Amino acid sequence: MTHLEKLVMMANQIAQNLAHEPDPAAAAAEHIRLFWDPRMRAMICAEEVAGLMPTAKAAVALIRPMA
Amino acid sequence: MTYQPQADFGTPVSNADEMVTLLIDGREVTVAAGSSVMRAAAEQGTAIPKLCATDMLESFGSCRLCLVEIDGVNGTPASCTTPVAPGMIVHTQTPRLQKLRKGVMELYISDHPLDCLTCAANGDCELQDQAGAVGLRDVRYAADATHLGQAKDLSNPYFDFDPAKCIACSRCVRACDEVQGTLALTMAHRGFASKISAGLASEGFLGSECVSCGACVQACPTATLIEKSVVEIGTPDRAIVTTCAYCGVGCTFRAEMRGEQLVRMVPWKEGKANHGHSCVKGRFAWGYAQHRDRVLKPMIRASIDQPWREVDWDEAITYAASELQRISAQYGRHALGGITSSRCTNEETFLVQKLVRAGFGNNNVDTCARVCHSPTGYGLKTTFGTSAGTQDFDSVDDSDVILVIGANPTDAHPVFASRMKRRLRPQNGRPGARLIVIDPRRIDLVRSPHIAADYHLPLRPGTNVAVLTAMAHVIVTEGLVDQAFIAERCDADEYRDWADFVSLPRNSPEALEPVTNVAAADLRGAARLFATGGNGAIYYGLGVTEHSQGSSTVMAIANLAMATGNIGRRGVGVNPLRGQNNVQGACDMGSFPHELPGYRHISDDQVRGLFERDWGVTLDPEPGLRIPNMLDAATDGSFKAIYIQGEDLLQSDPNSRHVAAGLAAMECVIVHDIFLNETANYAHIFLPGSTFLEKDGTFTNAERRIQLVRKVMSPLTGLADWQVTQRLAQAMGLDWDYSHPSEIMDEIARLTPSFAGVSHAHLDVAGSLQWPVNAAAPEGTPIMHEQGFGRGKGKFVVTDYVPTDEKTGPRFPLLLTTGRILSQYNVGSQTRRTLNEVWHDEDVLEIHPVDAEDRGLKMGDWVKLASRVGETSLRAYVTDRVAPGVVYTTFHHPETQANVVTTEFSDWATNCPEYKVTAVQVSPSNGPTDWQRAHDAWATQSRRTRYGDLPG
Ligand code: SF4
Ligand code: SF4
């Protein structure tokens, strides 16, 4: 697994486990902001990251402006 | 202090509130009702002669030495079995009593070798003391029939048994039964023929059920059971109280010394975590501290294929600082990081994270708790608002139902397990607590002497959340919820959402049975018992946290406790059993990259400001890298230097090959440890560490109990670990100037509200303190959330079961789960260097008979264990303790490298590795794999020095 693939897997896991939050994408974005080092956030916010599930993708879109 | 044995009041303390006043030898004494006359006398300062009584055990009344006279009572009752009564008038010393006692003593001595001068216990023997106390001067009986010729049993590596000296008081038998709960000893025959034996005569102690806890040795009033170290070195001449550095129980011991030599570690009766009990590790396995493998001089090398060069401290520190500064200048400050150790003191851990944040200028600090209890921190903070267990250990005495999930206390937390087992056995007419065990293996607790679990749910590894949600389903849909507790203490909307979710038909035990492999009827029974059985307490370990849903499982446990109202008083609660001695402390001290000490997020301007003002630096507001992220960043090329204090990343972290690649990609790896561990094979700088015997500081155990670690001998390397970190910080330009760890604790207290009232001086007086210690709770907080939750209202969190991505299939059809055993400790770098090796000298693979037969495997065969990431080989141990489809091993030995096969899947919230679920295949093998051979060769080559090979 490459580092990026791992980050995608982690983002998907976070999105799945926060699926019951009132706003799952916002909750996943918040989690990533609170726990991921900036270089990890930058990697996942790069264009054209494949394999993100829809909620994870939405979460990444929320953090992209701040990454 | 000069040597004094621990005070012995003869019989256990009574916890009754009612007080009773009586007269003993003309002096008035007031004691708790239920105390024995012997205890009352002892509290008043009068030592009534005794042999079969000791305050660790219930009174027995067999030796008849403790006789007293009581006005209005016929005869001479035994003071150890006679309870006090109001107005009682007791005489402990009369001519009649003296005569009787002398007679008793004469009988004992007539069958006892009179070799006091050459006996190892000379001066530390109760029989000798009592002979003096009763004024015995001669013995009238001929010693024609004695036990003197009996052979010694020297089989246990740590203590001897010499039956010739036995007075048949049965203290050892009772200690093993009552205190340890192993019931390994029996008193065979009666009267003169009485004989203590462990197991069958041919087996001796080593071959018996004995787990070498030492309780019998401590209880024995003679030299019959005696530590080998006392036989070899002699009796101690001073004692210092300190804290065990192995597991999260946090037993306190008297380090009994002769000069600077440690003679023995004796569990301290006043210790609030262990109350005078111990396990084989803390009691006996301290020989590693003096082991010849310890490296005592710093070493450096420019690259990891070069031999090591021994240098002095100045050169090592200067070189380390210059490398860190070079890398920071070349690659930026975020290329640096550090790892704090749950094996080290709070003070040392605090300094390492401070060095990273204030000196390296980033938050790339993490701790080995990442790989064990980080989900506990996340889960309990989210639900309750505080990242810690809710109870003290004593709380278990008030439990009615005990639920153990993903923990194996008899092996991993033995002293607490003894405590729990005591509550599980019926006692003095009180029925034992009921027991539910949720674990893929039939751990010892499921069935042990006088204990049988009401329910053992042998779930499929990886399905904890599904099982707990199904339990919640039963509790909610059958109306077993504690509505009043929830209405008062929890957020109502969140509760409703959660209740609706768990009530869904898809969460019923029947619907989940195919996923969990747990029979629905059993699961329903367990849920009903937990909800209706009275005080319900949950204990859990790494079988909960080390999963891709570790944090969710912790929250599911918290949900269950809140739904049944089992929070906020004695006997209940959520209790994470911490692995290492200072996991709780390392987490408290700000070892996580996103949190400052006291679990406050680094992005909080106010908190950061507090630290910035105190430290005189600007702190980075962004969270840093966690251990697995550091390794990934290293292979990416953005992380170049690491300072690792007291952790063996290579052996303890998952997917060893990946760890090795990460370490190899760094330009500066600084390992600060007592041995050249596996990680040191990749190190450029080795800073020799000091053991817990060589430094001052504090550890915080699983009950949030902060206890002093006291230096009993000088550091063999010249510097304690905190001094090494300080020297490194100074060399990097920081103006640190601590002269003693107590000053570090003062800083912690100043900056961390839950530690506000903690200081070494306060701990010295109080013995121990459970945080929070603050203005509201100046003497600490044994039970949390008594009035309300740390976060206000308790938060129910929906925990939907998300299966792990690690799946079995035709190539990897079995599930591997890992754990540890009693005699070894984690990566084994300490316990492997002690005589504990006699119990476990290699890791083995437990496999069910059906799975073994399918593969043509027999007990003891070499097998290859392969997963998607790697393979290793070890011997098979065929047992139905594991379910079909599940295999199990430990990771204590570097030769096995069990973590070569574990994957990098991890907890969704914290990246805690999923050690407990790996899809594997097992097949016959001829011996070690290529990786094992290659690793072995590499380790040997890496340990070279310019003067020859270093031991590993
Ligand atoms: S050492 Fe412990 S387990 Fe062994 S016989 Fe003594 S009390 Fe029992
Ligand atoms: S071995 Fe020691 S404790 Fe046990 S019966 Fe003999 S004298 Fe008593």
Ligand code: SF4
């Ligand atoms: S139970 Fe834990 S703390 Fe206590 S002696 Fe054993 S290893 Fe040490």
Ligand code: FES
């Ligand atoms: S001490 Fe009381 S009978 Fe032995």
